[in-house]
Amino acid sequence: MMKKTASLALTALLLSSVTFGSAFAFTDVEDGQRDAITALKDRGIVSGIDQQHFAPKGQISYAQSVQMIIKAMDLNLDTIRFIKAPLASDYFTQVNNDSWYADAFIIASVHGLPIPKDVNPNAAITREQFGNLLVSALEKKGDFALIKMFINIQDEDQLTPELQGSIQRLLLYRITQLDQNGQFHPKSELTRGEAASWVYNATQVLEAHAQKPPVEEKIAVSVDKVNDEVNKVTLTWAERPNAGYGIEITGIRFEKDQQAVITYKLHQPDPDKMYAQVISEAKVSTFLPAGYKAVAEAAH
Secondary structure, eight states: OHHHHHHHHHHHHHHHHHHHHHTTSOSSOOHHHHHHHHHHHHTTSOOOSSSSOOOTTSBOBHHHHHHHHHHHTTOOSTTOOOSSOOOGGGTOSSOOTTSTTHHHHHHHHHTTOOOOTTOOTTSBOBHHHHHHHHHHHHHTTOOOOOOOOOOOOTTGGGSOGGGHHHHHHHHHTTSSOOOTTSOOOTTSBOBHHHHHHHHHHHHHHHHHHHHSOOOOOOOEEEEEEOSSSEEEEEEEEEEESSTTOEEEEEEEEEETTTEEEEEEEEEOOOTTSOOOOOOEEEEEEEEEETTOEEEEEEOO
16 A cells, blocks of 8 residues: 555656646747747746747737847846936837836837837837847947848848848848748738747857957058158058958057057948948058157057
């Protein structure tokens, strides 16, 4: 009798363990999205409609999108000071100050994310709107290395013109990709599963950037004689992938032993412009008294 009781107790314990574990796994998520959704769930970025269902093919609202992106990109107001406590109604006409998503909209607006002032937070969000919002939030976290090339989108004529640049970058970051026909379907409503996958991929871009050590760029210094008293000094940032890169002289510091330290700043391409993929050089020149040795130094 004791053995039977112990066996029943063990069986009950095993069954309860299985039930406990499965209660925290979504049963309606396909393999292609499972890792992304699980990772975001573990980080508290997404949640299901209940403990077992995520509804990946369901509609996602504008409010849910803003909340998800703000949390995933870790945007906040920690370093920002206000004269008075900000309200959602200070920035948007249809966002209730007492709503669960009010803080997310405040944070998004303060950080300059592209959200219309009259946005309906309960409306569905389109693929191009979500992509534009996600790329904008990602790029608030830093400058990301990106090969400037043009991706041919078969239904580009359906894109809102001012969003074309951000959708190109969305694809270049490999946050998502075109379908088998080369189409993006910009005006289609985004699903919950697609949104989670895009956001997860954006977090991967962000994490890869954070782990990558900064690259010390090599700046060549050349000197050309103008006359017996003056030399022309040129700083060259060579082998750039396009003409969007630039270099700026920020100052000259004259030191002992007739050494002139030329401080410079490097500029990345404008993310809203497209550039021809041609190896280029960024150059800038200044003039020094003859006899001084020119040394280049990055400005801090």
